[in-house]
Amino acid sequence: MKLLVTGGAGFIGSNFVMYMLQQHPDYQIVNVDALTYAGNLENLKSIEGNANHTFVKADITNAQAIDQLMQQGIDVVVNFAAESHVDRSILEPEVFVKTNVLGTQVLLDAAKKYGVTKFVQVSTDEVYGTLGETGLFTEETPLQPNSPYSASKAGGDLLVRAYHETFGLPVNITRCSNNYGPYQFPEKLIPLMISRALSDQQLPVYGDGLNIRDWLYVEDHCSAIDLVIHQGKIGEVYNIGGNNERTNVHIVKTILAELSKPESLIAYVEDRPGHDRRYGIDPTKTMNELGWKPKHSFETGIKETIRWYLDNKEWWTRIQSGAYQEYYAKQYGSRM
Ligand code: NAD
Ligand code: DAU
Numbered sequence: 001m002k003l004l005v006t007g008g009a010g011f012i013g014s015n016f017v018m019y020m021l022q023q024h025p026d027y028q029i030v031n032v033d034a035l036t037y038a039g040n041l042e043n044l045k046s047i048e049g050n051a052n053h054t055f056v057k058a059d060i061t062n063a064q065a066i067d068q069l070m071q072q073g074i075d076v077v078v079n080f081a082a083e084s085h086v087d088r089s090i091l092e093p094e095v096f097v098k099t100n101v102l103g104t105q106v107l108l109d110a111a112k113k114y115g116v117t118k119f120v121q122v123s124t125d126e127v128y129g130t131l132g133e134t135g136l137f138t139e140e141t142p143l144q145p146n147s148p149y150s151a152s153k154a155g156g157d158l159l160v161r162a163y164h165e166t167f168g169l170p171v172n173i174t175r176c177s178n179n180y181g182p183y184q185f186p187e188k189l190i191p192l193m194i195s196r197a198l199s200d201q202q203l204p205v206y207g208d209g210l211n212i213r214d215w216l217y218v219e220d221h222c223s224a225i226d227l228v229i230h231q232g233k234i235g236e237v238y239n240i241g242g243n244n245e246r247t248n249v250h251i252v253k254t255i256l257a258e259l260s261k262p263e264s265l266i267a268y269v270e271d272r273p274g275h276d277r278r279y280g281i282d283p284t285k286t287m288n289e290l291g292w293k294p295k296h297s298f299e300t301g302i303k304e305t306i307r308w309y310l311d312n313k314e315w316w317t318r319i320q321s322g323a324y325q326e327y328y329a330k331q332y333g334s335r336m
Contacts, residue, residue: 002028003229004074006060006107007081009033011184012122012218014043016080019222021047028052032069033081034059037327042315043183060103063110070110076229077111078120079104082153085187086126087331089149090273100152101159108163120228121160121173125214125241126150128175130276137175138282139237146274164235172232174225177241177281180301181218182308186316187327189213190302193252194309195316197261207271209249212278216242217296217305227290238290241281244298251302258306 003020007013008031017031033039035057047053058065060081081103083089083096104121111119128137129144143158145151163169180190193203224240232238249266256263286292296304309316 001075002030002073004030004032004069004077006032006077006079007039009035009039009041009043009055010080010084011038011043012179012221013080014040014183015181015218016078016222016225017044017053018047019219020226021050021053023226025052028054030054030056030069030072030074032056032058032060032066036083038084038185040183040319042318060107061098063106066106066110067113070114074114074116076118076120077107077116078122078225078229079107080122082156083149085185086147086149087187087272088327089147089152091327091330093148093152096148096152097155100149101155104156105159108159108169112163112167112169117170118229118232118234119160119163119169119171120225120232121157121171122225123157123173123175124150124153125175125177125239125279125281126276127154127157128279131278131280133278136280136282137239139175139239139285146276170234172228172234173237174228175237175239175281176221176224177214177216177279179216179218179221181305182312183315184218186320189248189251190255190305191309191316193255194259194306195320197256197259197265198310198313200261200265202267203252203256203265204267204269205249205252206269206275209252209266209268210247211275212245212247212280213251214241214280215244215246215251215298215301216240216294217298217301220294220296223295224286224290224292227286227292231290233289238286239281239283240286240292241283242294242296242298243281243283245278245280246298254302255306258303
């Protein structure tokens with residue numbers, strides 16, 4: 001099988017490429033990534049020289065480049081490429097629409113032209129909006145995105161749906177909860193708090209810190225996508241989540257305790273505009289139809305993740321420079 005994986009130099013994409021080469025050593029993977037601030041070829045060091053992995057630097061909004069890649073005969077497209085950070089989407093929505101909506105459309109057109117056997121759109125629970133104190137997102141929950149990021153992901157999802165309904169393109173959409181694990185860019189909650197705590201910097205917790213996210217170890221997301229590729233029923237949406245709801249402040253306190261750092265590092269800061277209160281995924285369909293089950297509990301996963309950041313300090317200190325510093329100054333000004 002030959003896969004075109006987009007965004008394979010980012011956090012989940014790179015974990016997925018490594019996972020697939022391990023699970024299916026005979027598969028060929030063409031990995032296309034524009035190497036934005038979030039793309040990092042260092043993530044793929046362990047598979048350097050693997051003849052079944054080809055990296056191509058290209059932008060998914062570049063129709064000519066994507067057409068050329070698809071000409072070589074791709075069986076399955078797995079679309080991870082996206083602008084992925086909610087806070088950045090509040091500062092600069094335009095690039096989110098370009099990549100997450102137009103980029104998806106470019107990929108769909110090429111997939112349609114060359115007749116792939118499946119197009120998998122890697123999406124997010126954020127397209128469903130926010131939950132109150134009870135209930136869970138199912139695949140039938142209406143889309144009610146609240147941030148420019150989630151609206152752009154919902155736009156991509158709707159195009160995927162439309163290409164299935166209108167052109168008969170064989171598609172699946174996956175909607176996963178918050179991932180954590182190795183190679184996550186240190187702008188996202190868990191790696192941001194680990195890296196800042198290690199340098200005794202204040203930890204910016206938005207609002208009252210009681211917003212809830214449903215956390216899943218990245219490898220468990222990858223195993224679910226693998227099952228969707230092989231067994232997902234054409235045209236279906238699959239929710240992926242580990243039933244691990246935690247408040248943000250609980251996550252931050254867990255990290256501080258694990259690193260033996262004081263809770264006085266926590267700084268409650270102005271809330272994120274449009275901040276979704278609670279996410280909670282109902283993964284019953286994915287578990288029952290595809291036999292998927294997460295392997296990692298949150299308690300062991302978070303420990304392994306903290307250990308990874310302790311062991312790979314060079315990886316995150318190298319990327320915490322230049323463009324990242326500029327973004328951070330814009331986001332927090334002189335507040336932190
Ligand atoms: P990430 O920001 O770490 O990686 C995104 C990758 O896409 C980067 O390598 C970047 O260079 C690449 N990219 C961005 N724009 C591109 C373009 N125009 N052309 C080609 N490549 C481009 O993101 P992530 O956290 O790994 O998320 C991957 C996917 O999974 C996204 O689609 C995201 O919406 C989805 N998702 C993420 C989470 C999560 O918790 N991180 C949860 C559910 C779904
Ligand atoms: O739910 C899936 C989504 O999870 C993915 O689609 C997104 O790509 C991914 O970025 C993530 O979005 P979140 O907004 O939930 O993740 P983030 O790590 O930015 O924030 C997690 C929670 O922590 C959220 O409630 C905001 C809060 N937070 C975040 C940061 C960066 C803070 O309190 N302080 C911070 O500095």
